[in-house]
Amino acid sequence: MSLHLAIKFGISGLLTGGVYSLIAIGLSLIFGVMGVINFAHGQMMVWGMYIAYWLFVLLGIEPYFSLLVSAGALFAMGFVVQKLVVNRILDYPEAMQVLPLIGLGLILENSALLFWGPDHRSPQMSLSLSTIWLGDVMLDVPRIIAFVIALLIAFLLFLFLKKTDTGKAIRAAADNRLGARLVGIKVDHINNISFAIGAASVGAAGALMLPLIPLCPHLGHDFTLTAFVIVILGGLGSITGAMVGGLILGVAESLGTLFIPPSMKQVVSFTIMVVIMLLKPQGLFGGKR
Amino acid sequence: METKKTKTGLLSKKMDRRTFLKLSGAAGATAAVVGFPNVLRGARAKEIKIGSIQPATGMIAEIGQACRRGNILAVEDINRRGGIKSMGGAKLKLLLGDHEGKPEVGRSEAERLIREGAVVLVGAFMSSVTMAIATLAEQRGVPFVIDIAAADPITQQGYKYIFRNFPRSSVFGRCFAEYLTKIIERSKVPVKRAVLMNIDDLYGNVTAKFTLKALKEKNVPIEIVDQIVFPHAAKDLSTEVAKVKALKPDILLPIVRIATSRVLVRELYKQRVPLLGIIAPGCPGFYEPEFFRDMGSLAEYIMDSPPWINPKSRMFKEVNERYQKRFNKSPLDTNSAYAYEGVMIIADALERAASTDPDKIVEALRKTYIEEHITLGGPISFDEKGDNINAITGMLQNLGGRTRLVLPERFAEADYVFPMPKQLWERGV
Numbered sequence: 280m281s282l283h284l285a286i287k288f289g290i291s292g293l294l295t296g297g298v299y300s301l302i303a304i305g306l307s308l309i310f311g312v313m314g315v316i317n318f319a320h321g322q323m324m325v326w327g328m329y330i331a332y333w334l335f336v337l338l339g340i341e342p343y344f345s346l347l348v349s350a351g352a353l354f355a356m357g358f359v360v361q362k363l364v365v366n367r368i369l370d371y372p373e374a375m376q377v378l379p380l381i382g383l384g385l386i387l388e389n390s391a392l393l394f395w396g397p398d399h400r401s402p403q404m405s406l407s408l409s410t411i412w413l414g415d416v417m418l419d420v421p422r423i424i425a426f427v428i429a430l431l432i433a434f435l436l437f438l439f440l441k442k443t444d445t446g447k448a449i450r451a452a453a454d455n456r457l458g459a460r461l462v463g464i465k466v467d468h469i470n471n472i473s474f475a476i477g478a479a480s481v482g483a484a485g486a487l488m489l490p491l492i493p494l495c496p497h498l499g500h501d502f503t504l505t506a507f508v509i510v511i512l513g514g515l516g517s518i519t520g521a522m523v524g525g526l527i528l529g530v531a532e533s534l535g536t537l538f539i540p541p542s543m544k545q546v547v548s549f550t551i552m553v554v555i556m557l558l559k560p561q562g563l564f565g566g567k568r
Numbered sequence: 569m570e571t572k573k574t575k576t577g578l579l580s581k582k583m584d585r586r587t588f589l590k591l592s593g594a595a596g597a598t599a600a601v602v603g604f605p606n607v608l609r610g611a612r613a614k615e616i617k618i619g620s621i622q623p624a625t626g627m628i629a630e631i632g633q634a635c636r637r638g639n640i641l642a643v644e645d646i647n648r649r650g651g652i653k654s655m656g657g658a659k660l661k662l663l664l665g666d667h668e669g670k671p672e673v674g675r676s677e678a679e680r681l682i683r684e685g686a687v688v689l690v691g692a693f694m695s696s697v698t699m700a701i702a703t704l705a706e707q708r709g710v711p712f713v714i715d716i717a718a719a720d721p722i723t724q725q726g727y728k729y730i731f732r733n734f735p736r737s738s739v740f741g742r743c744f745a746e747y748l749t750k751i752i753e754r755s756k757v758p759v760k761r762a763v764l765m766n767i768d769d770l771y772g773n774v775t776a777k778f779t780l781k782a783l784k785e786k787n788v789p790i791e792i793v794d795q796i797v798f799p800h801a802a803k804d805l806s807t808e809v810a811k812v813k814a815l816k817p818d819i820l821l822p823i824v825r826i827a828t829s830r831v832l833v834r835e836l837y838k839q840r841v842p843l844l845g846i847i848a849p850g851c852p853g854f855y856e857p858e859f860f861r862d863m864g865s866l867a868e869y870i871m872d873s874p875p876w877i878n879p880k881s882r883m884f885k886e887v888n889e890r891y892q893k894r895f896n897k898s899p900l901d902t903n904s905a906y907a908y909e910g911v912m913i914i915a916d917a918l919e920r921a922a923s924t925d926p927d928k929i930v931e932a933l934r935k936t937y938i939e940e941h942i943t944l945g946g947p948i949s950f951d952e953k954g955d956n957i958n959a960i961t962g963m964l965q966n967l968g969g970r971t972r973l974v975l976p977e978r979f980a981e982a983d984y985v986f987p988m989p990k991q992l993w994e995r996g997v
Contacts, residue, residue: 284810291806397630401830401862408993410838417839419806492803493827493862497627501803536807544799 281537287416288533294419296529297426298491301484302502303509303521304433309477311516312453313470315365315376319384320506321499323478326387327353327485328494329395335402335489342404343424346486350479357478361471369470384499391496401493425487432483433522436476440518449473453516481506508552514565523563527551614658616924618643618914619681621665621674621691621701622907628669628693631903635693635716636664637895638907645890646915654922660915667692671700678704687924688713688917690910693903695719696770702730711917711929715910716903719774723953729926731933731950733909733943735875735959737774741782744849744873747963747975749788751847751986759818759844764795765808765832766823772797772851775823779849793817798828809835819845829853833866837992844987848872855964855971857898865995867966869988871974876944876962877905879973879981884942905942913938913948944979 302324309317317323327349334345342349360383368376409420440446451459452469460466492498509528513520528548535547555562620639623632643662646652651659663681667674674697678689689705689712692698698717705712706727714722714732718740723732735743752759766776780792793815798808805828812820820843824832829852836843846869848854854872877884877900887908888900900908913936918924921932938948946958963975965984974984 284814287810288807291804295804392629397627398858399827399830400858401827403862403864403866408834408837419838493830495827533807540797 283415285534285537288537289530290416290418291422292530292533293526294422294426294529295491295533296526297429298484298487298525299505299509299529300522300525301429301432301487302481303506303513303525304436304518305477305479305481305484306506307510307513307516307518307521308436308449308480309474310510311518312449312473313361313365313369315369315380316507317474317477318377318380318503319360319387319499320481321501321503322384322387322391323353323356323499324481324485324488324502325391325494325496325499326356327482328489328498329391330482331486331489332400332402332494335404341406342486342489343428346428346483349486350483353482353485354475354479357475358471360478361474365474366467366470384503388496388499395496397496399493399495402489404490407490421490425491428487429484432480433518436480437518445469445472449476505548508548511552511562512555514562517562517564520562520564614655615661616652616655616658616687616918617661617663617681617685618911619663619665619678619684619686619689619691620911621667621677621681621689621697623669623693623697624664624666626668626670631693632666632669634901634904635691635907637891638715638900638904638909639690639911641887641891641894641904642908642911642915644894645887646911652915652918652922654919655924660911660918662911665691667694667697667701669694669697671697674698675700675704682708682710686710687926688914688929690715690907690914692717695722698722702727705729709926711914711926711933713910713914713933715907720778723955727954729930731913731936731954731956733913733948733956733959734906735945735961736955737778738782739959740775740850740873740875740961741778742786743961744779745782745786745788747873748783748790748847749786750975751845751963751984752789755844755986757844757987760791761793761815761817762790762819762821763812763815763817764792764821764823764849765812766795766797767825767828768797768799769825772823772825775849775851779821779823790819792821803831805831805835806839809839809841812836813839813841817843819843819847822846822848823851824848824853825851826853826856826858829859830862833863833870833992837866840991840993842991846870846988850874850961855966856901857970860966860969866992867969868995869966869985869990871963871965871984871986872971873961873963873975874902875906875959876902876964876973877942878944878979880979881940881942883940887942900942902943909941909943909948912941944973944976 306317306320330349330352331342331345334340334348364379368379406420411418440450448464448469451464452466456466509524510521513524531547531551532544536544622635624636639662643660647659651657663684663686665677665681667677674692678701689710692701693716695717698714699722702712702722706729711729716734718734718737720736720738723730766772796808796811822832850873854870860867891900916938917929917932921928936948936950941948944962945960948956951957962973964971965974967982972982974980974982
């Protein structure tokens, strides 16, 4: 039975990890290019969820389609935030960079509270109760879909960064801002695009999360923290690291509950973080920062 | 007899005051004619300030607003009926405080309201905050009527100025044990094993502790095969529910919060956990209109035993009508109803005390006996610790798209259905 449970928990954790990855990729991309940690990341995801929620409730569009709208809206938000706020603070000391973004998080969270009230919302979607049984092991369909779409988006993002000119410019700017400027890349513009893409991916993750967890304005913090742990685990600024880190964290949290009470689930993730910081401070896939 | 004597004593004093007020009123009228506005102000029917401290903003703002509305409506009702008659029709004035769900803020808000002239405090929904306010109120000698807060220790400190209308945690446990025994004994199929699940926060742990204690003390014929504790911020209960399934319980006793109630029920559906019933020992999440909005037929047959309004009370129907008219909102719920009663108790005490002197108010509160009120249980009356001796919880069940009171029978709106006629996944969602 123990093995059976372990398989079950492992799969469930892996699937959740896929969405974690997508959230963390956004954070990692933003850090990689600008060297700024987006402390409003979780709150941005919550906005993505609200957009998907209203599209579902008012127009009946399932989040798997409306994630394009969520991502688009968050892309615009990210672009504006970068242009108006983050571009001005890039050269400030790190402690000072943190504040405007925490402020942004507070604004996003409280405006969601103002517009939509504090109650939890968890609409019943056509697939939210469907399951697949492999023998005795249950697989949750919304979770599988979320996992597949999250990996797909991550893969597309990866291709975009590797193959397109803009993607290459983003990587160049991440690698060496001055050098990129010298070869004629409009670094400010690239910054805007990168922040926008980071925000868009977390927006899409929000839409994918909607069928999985009840939505309320205060969800953001936890996800900012989770994303942060994943990014540290995988290596700050590394997309592959965020991807793998998310999967590892999902599985570890889930399997951990076999040995410790579920209420201490987070002990696992933070222990992993502390161990990584001690043994490999640059993260699993981190470069030489 | 003796108490009567003291009452007459109070009454005669009251008469004195009333005569005094009348006289000064006359003086004021004269002064008004002559034209001394200052004197006039002093002569108007006095205003009695009550400090309401609720979580009006923050994480549980929704509930806090409902509590605040209950307080407001009660004050308006009393003023409309002529205020405190024994004090010359003095009007009540509600000073609004907001503790944001934080004990330290609650304390400073209480301090502020007392400074602004509140003679009685009412609040505060959260036990931790209520405790902080109670300590301050006791120090300052300001009576504090707790409309909602369940933790037992608040009234166990030997405080003199603290009174509580709400059932305390041990009462939650006692009532739940009683109802559960009834359900098990009357059941046509044997009910032997139960799993208790609770959220890992102060509220969840305390409720779980009192539930287990009461089940043991009352010899409820059921074996609790395991207690599964899940994190406060749980977003996914698949592992916990897998454990429940492996334990093969007949019934599940969940203690959740609003967000987790949905996750739990959906997960029970997905993992096809066969259960005779889901019976919650008094927690939010299963009976709110939003739960039906989100869950549809999956909400059906779930039972929960929170403190509740008395659906058979005529007074409840009237207050509910006024509440809906006044606030253009969802009906008077259990929170706003208890908040309403909090102010009602204060007004009743002020009427008998005929004074804003704290010790006289406390004296009057001790003798409270309110027969007609709007929540479950017998007449409101306080023991020496300040707890309402007749406070109880009820057993609710979701039937036909809304929640109904099913136990105790003397208040019940409907008969309960147990075991669930259909498992969650047989309901064709």
